[in-house]
Amino acid sequence: MCSWTAAESDMVVKNRLVGFLLWQSILSSLIFLAFTITIVSWRSATAIFVSFFSFHLSQLLFSVSLSTVLSPQPKFRRILPVLLTDAAVSGSLSAVSFCGFNGRVGFKGFASGLFYASFYVYKRRWVLQFPIIQRPLFFSFKMGIPSAIIRALKLSAAAYLFSVLLLVFLPHHFSTDLKLGNFFTQHIISYAACFSMFLCWELTHHLHQVLHTKRFIFAPPKGSAAAETNPSEPLLATLEECSPASPLKYLAYLDLCMVCENNVDYWRRAAFFEETGETYKRVAAVCLRPLEQLASKLVQGFECSSDDKIFSISDQLQSPTNPRQNSKCHELVNDFQVYTWSARALASLTSRSRKEDRFGVAQLSGSNAAAISTLIACLLAVETLMGKKISLQPSHQLMGAFSTKSATFSTGRRDVRTGKRRDDPLYSKAYAMADVLRTSIYGIVSAFHHEMLNSAKAGLLEKDWITSSKPPFGTRELLLQKLHLFLDFQAS
Numbered sequence: 001m002c003s004w005t006a007a008e009s010d011m012v013v014k015n016r017l018v019g020f021l022l023w024q025s026i027l028s029s030l031i032f033l034a035f036t037i038t039i040v041s042w043r044s045a046t047a048i049f050v051s052f053f054s055f056h057l058s059q060l061l062f063s064v065s066l067s068t069v070l071s072p073q074p075k076f077r078r079i080l081p082v083l084l085t086d087a088a089v090s091g092s093l094s095a096v097s098f099c100g101f102n103g104r105v106g107f108k109g110f111a112s113g114l115f116y117a118s119f120y121v122y123k124r125r126w127v128l129q130f131p132i133i134q135r136p137l138f139f140s141f142k143m144g145i146p147s148a149i150i151r152a153l154k155l156s157a158a159a160y161l162f163s164v165l166l167l168v169f170l171p172h173h174f175s176t177d178l179k180l181g182n183f184f185t186q187h188i189i190s191y192a193a194c195f196s197m198f199l200c201w202e203l204t205h206h207l208h209q210v211l212h213t214k215r216f217i218f219a220p221p222k223g224s225a226a227a228e229t230n231p232s233e234p235l236l237a238t239l240e241e242c243s244p245a246s247p248l249k250y251l252a253y254l255d256l257c258m259v260c261e262n263n264v265d266y267w268r269r270a271a272f273f274e275e276t277g278e279t280y281k282r283v284a285a286v287c288l289r290p291l292e293q294l295a296s297k298l299v300q301g302f303e304c305s306s307d308d309k310i311f312s313i314s315d316q317l318q319s320p321t322n323p324r325q326n327s328k329c330h331e332l333v334n335d336f337q338v339y340t341w342s343a344r345a346l347a348s349l350t351s352r353s354r355k356e357d358r359f360g361v362a363q364l365s366g367s368n369a370a371a372i373s374t375l376i377a378c379l380l381a382v383e384t385l386m387g388k389k390i391s392l393q394p395s396h397q398l399m400g401a402f403s404t405k406s407a408t409f410s411t412g413r414r415d416v417r418t419g420k421r422r423d424d425p426l427y428s429k430a431y432a433m434a435d436v437l438r439t440s441i442y443g444i445v446s447a448f449h450h451e452m453l454n455s456a457k458a459g460l461l462e463k464d465w466i467t468s469s470k471p472p473f474g475t476r477e478l479l480l481q482k483l484h485l486f487l488d489f490q491a492s
Helices: 008-038 045-069 080-099 103-122 137-167 183-212 225-229 233-241 247-261 266-272 278-302 313-318 327-334 336-356 367-385 425-447 449-457 461-465 476-487
Strands: 388-392 402-406
Touching (some): 008 183, 008 247, 045 080, 045 183, 080 183, 137 183, 247 336, 278 336, 336 425, 367 388, 367 425, 425 449, 449 461
Antiparallel strands (some): 388 402
């Protein structure tokens, strides 16, 4: 936990958790009342009150379990026993609350909860999905209601059949009929209870996603003393010191990206270009760090060990390896959102520094060269992951000549040479990441196109725009030739 978040960020997490539990209880109450009025309206007031209390207890158990396991990273956490157990117990208690105490009803609810939790884990729905467009909470929640209802209908039908099949293996004395009327009425009530339970869970999951992916502004109130002196400290402290898997760090990167790209918080972006240049260096560093880590991890994933021999980068470029052989390549999937936010924020900040940087701190600190070099290095690494062969062209060829030869692909088939598939989740993320990186580089090139052309004509393009240190992927010559392609608007 970072210094600023020791108090303030704890309050952010607690407030969102309390808000989530409050709204979840309201949704659960409405669904329970609708079920009671339409399906089992003949119950006594005491029975309804007891059922209402037990149903809320079951939903609280599921909501707390959901809050515990949800994470912005899709890395498999040790959530299977916890989620399966809590969902099964919550399902059993919900079914009894809806249909009355009965061993058969409790078992069907237990089986339905187990089925739902298994589907939840299989689909990796514990991952927080940040929306592309940030909307008000009400509209974000409303947009997900139709899909939640449809998914609840499908899952409840499948879970109901699953629980009925399991009853076949129960002892005869345990599978006695429910005292709720005729055969069809029993099944209608049972299915309605299953649907109501799953609808509560689906809306709870959607509500949790909406509340915990809403943007949080890491800045003091505008006009306060802190806003006048150092408005960037809360954001930078969170980015620099919070753990990589912390949801606060994801929210901080989202906030940084929106500050850099939009003009709503112009005063916050202007504070990045303060006279000493220290703030800008810190902002550039937190944007560069994830991209450098991505390129380094992809390089490790490309390496093939054979008799303690590690192939060189040039060998890797000529013969890209199968990313399934090394889990390092899957870091692109695990932290995809952070990588895209970092690239977009870095590109936007670099582009806007041309007009908004009154003191020239971006150029003087060397951050512009570091930004363009790191973005191009990451793009080369991701393109290699996609199966493209990259080679350095002789100097006598046209300026900016850069050969990027794609491997052949066929939908649904494995490429013999590269061992990749277009339908692989890693492969689709690589395509999306390449688009983000390419767009980011073009944004910087468009902003500084005149300056870059003058540097190229004077033979200073490498000195002015390629960092002198070793890039995280490839060589400085490869980066320079790729930059020439972007200058000619031919990079694709």
